[in-house]
């Protein structure tokens with residue numbers, strides 16, 4: 001969870017491109033995020049990659065401009081022309097099978113904008129009648145509240161990467177068997193694991209600070225103020241004790257001069 005950079009609302013949707021939290025109102029309202037890949041913050045911490053340029057979810061063409069694109073309720077992006085003319089026969093998003101026409105129960109900003117856009121499109125009636133009495137089930141993608149709509153467009157990339165990971169594992173295995181590379185002993189392995197863990201913690205901390213720039217800056221300023229005031233107070237205290245010391249020394253010196261025997265003559 002974090003605060004939307006535009007309106008400070010608590011949300012969990014995170015723009016991977018601008019690396020900031022963005023609520024659905026601001027996502028639809030501000031033209032800057034028109035083509036951005038938006039997912040959960042947690043998802044971004046695990047994998048910050050995103051497809052660029054993004055592709056139209058219907059025809060897979062690369063979207064090179066912010067103009068003429070529409071955000072679906074599942075957060076996928078389509079070209080206006082595809083949305084108007086090339087709608088899939090089942091009326092669903094080809095990526096996640098969410099109905100392209102938002103159900104009447106969805107009062108989110110994206111659903112409202114989409115409804116306005118689809119108002120006079122002929123194919124919409126065919127699907128809107130079938131979802132008129134639609135009651136979203138628990139956990140259904142379209143029933144999820146405004147803040148929680150999340151898509152995982154990186155799924156394809158993930159599977160590809162994990163399969164190459166398997167490939168690497170196999171390669172290493174064969175290397176082991178051929179006996180070219182000596183096995184790491186336990187200490188080395190532990191050291192490596194610790195280093196890896198430290199690196200991961202560092203990276204996630206870095207990402208956290210990047211995502212919460214404003215909060216981090218505020219915290220930094222507060223810390224600086226505290227440090228400055230502490231040093232000022234300490235300086236004042238040491239100044240005060242120095243003054244007291246000086247006065248005490250002066251008093252003692254005076255006492256000693258009045259007490260010293262050679263001065264007695266003055267008082268006789």
Ligand SMILES: [Zn+2]
Nearest residue numbers: 004007023026
């Ligand atoms: Zn916002």
Ligand SMILES: [Zn+2]
Nearest residue numbers: 015018033036
């Ligand atoms: Zn963005």
Ligand SMILES: [Zn+2]
Nearest residue numbers: 056059079082
């Ligand atoms: Zn398209």
Ligand SMILES: [Zn+2]
Nearest residue numbers: 074076093096
């Ligand atoms: Zn979708």
